[in-house]
Structures are given as C-alpha cells and as structure tokens.
Amino acid sequence: MSKQSKQNKIKIQVQVHGNLPQAEIDHWVADAVERWARRGRELEKIIIREVPGTDELDITEIPVPLGKIVRIRRITGYLAEVDQWNAAKKAELAERIPHTG
Numbered sequence: 644m645s646k647q648s649k650q651n652k653i654k655i656q657v658q659v660h661g662n663l664p665q666a667e668i669d670h671w672v673a674d675a676v677e678r679w680a681r682r683g684r685e686l687e688k689i690i691i692r693e694v695p696g697t698d699e700l701d702i703t704e705i706p707v708p709l710g711k712i713v714r715i716r717r718i719t720g721y722l723a724e725v726d727q728w729n730a731a732k733k734a735e736l737a738e739r740i741p742h743t744g
Contacts, residue, residue, distance in 0.1 A: 655672065655676070655686050655687065655688065655689060656687065656688040656689070657672055657688075657689050657690075657691070658688070658689070658690045658691070659691045659692075660690070660691070660692040660693065661691070661692060661693030661700075662693070663691065663693065663700075668691060671689070671691055671700070671702060672689055675689055675702070675704050679704070679706060684706045684707065684709075685706065685707045686704055686705065686706055686707065687705050687706060687707045687708075688703075688704075688705040689702065689703070689704055689705070690702070690703040690705075
C-alpha cells in the first residue's frame with residue numbers, strides 16, 4: 644500500500660506492507676515527522692513493514708536529501724553523525740585503518 648500523507652503541510656510518501664490500522668500508521672508517521680523536525684529536517688518517505696511471525700514493525704525513514712553525504716558511524720552501540728563529533732573523536736576517525744574485504 645502506498646499513499647501520500649500530509650503531516651504539518653509536509654508531503655511524505657508512506658508505504659505500508661501489512662495490515663495495520665490507519666490510526667497506528669498515523670501514529671508512526673507523526674512520531675517520525677516530529678523527531679526529524681526537532682533535528683531541523685523533513686522526511687521524504689516512510690516505509691512501514693510488519694515483521695512476519697512477530698508483533699514487531701520495521702520502519703524505514705528517508706529524509707529529504709541535504710545535497711551532501713552524511714557519514715554515520717556506530718560507536719559503542721549507538722549512531723551519531725560524524726560532523727557532531729568533537730576534535731579528538733574526529734582525529735581518532737582519521738587515524739583508523741579500514742578492515743574490509
């Protein structure tokens with residue numbers, strides 16, 4: 644199911660995979676819009692999927708692009724944008740050796 648949602652006059656594409664009541668969809672959309680607005684950002688798209696065999700939802704939030712790439716790193720179990728790090732943490736990132744392959 645795909646539809647357009649107008650939350651706070653912002654046009655957001657909402658995709659729902661599963662059988663969710665409209666009130667629950669509206670709740671998750673409003674929650675996401677509010678969280679992103681506190682960060683000064685707007686959402687372009689939200690994808691809500693029911694996880695088969697569970698009571699869980701998988702919600703993907705896609706913000707309106709800023710026109711730049713945002714680097715996010717997982718450090719000690721949480722996510723943070725690199726541009727919000729202090730100078731010492733940025734220096735540590737610059738010294739890291741990537742282990743890919």
